[in-house]
Amino acid sequence: MNSKQPKKQNRKPFTAGETVLLILAGLFLLFGVFIFGWYGSTYIPHRHNSEFHPKNLVISDGGQQCTLEIPTGKLSIRRPVRAVVGSKYSAETDVVLDQPLRFTNCTGGLPNWNISLEAQTAFVGSAVTPFAAIRQPAFNREDFSFQWSFTPEEPVAQYQSHFYLRVVVTKGGSVIENWNVLVRDFPMENQLLLGQPIVFWLIAGGFSSVTGILLLVILIQKRKKSAKGT
Numbered sequence: 203m204n205s206k207q208p209k210k211q212n213r214k215p216f217t218a219g220e221t222v223l224l225i226l227a228g229l230f231l232l233f234g235v236f237i238f239g240w241y242g243s244t245y246i247p248h249r250h251n252s253e254f255h256p257k258n259l260v261i262s263d264g265g266q267q268c269t270l271e272i273p274t275g276k277l278s279i280r281r282p283v284r285a286v287v288g289s290k291y292s293a294e295t296d297v298v299l300d301q302p303l304r305f306t307n308c309t310g311g312l313p314n315w316n317i318s319l320e321a322q323t324a325f326v327g328s329a330v331t332p333f334a335a336i337r338q339p340a341f342n343r344e345d346f347s348f349q350w351s352f353t354p355e356e357p358v359a360q361y362q363s364h365f366y367l368r369v370v371v372t373k374g375g376s377v378i379e380n381w382n383v384l385v386r387d388f389p390m391e392n393q394l395l396l397g398q399p400i401v402f403w404l405i406a407g408g409f410s411s412v413t414g415i416l417l418l419v420i421l422i423q424k425r426k427k428s429a430k431g432t
Contacts, residue, residue: 230414237407252277268308273300297346320368321348327356
């Protein structure tokens, strides 16, 4: 009884030219992956956690006086630690209070004052949106969230970012008290690669990746033709 053995296909070894093509394709693709990986790493956010302690703020206006109780709170800032000129990034701050802000020990009756929590950030050398402070009503609330987007514009070595968290008490649209609960500075490193702008490297990385793919296509076509000829 004869059993047919499957024919083994002997793959032709790479020629010197094909080996060169393979090496060049790998180098071009590796360079492209490095550039886009380096650029993408600047978008990886870093989370910084802080805590502020309870404080009492005595406020007086129009013959009325109250104590504003500011409870313990936790602050979480999410932002990148590295940035590239001309690229757009986002930052986010979450604030959680142990209990809502409230007035106590009021004289002259309960005042008709409004309490707000206000956050503002500034990235030096960057365009920030929104530029003005973000104010949110704090009545009967414990959770707050603030968001910004920013675009670095100046090729400095390091961007200084400042964050301010304030309690604002208003009456009829006029500010009675504006008090800083927390002020933090966060340096952010400006990413440069051999002193060239990011646009240059993105174009170079894209060209390198396309070139690597084309070289692989050429190599595959050559291998197919070589296989047909045997």
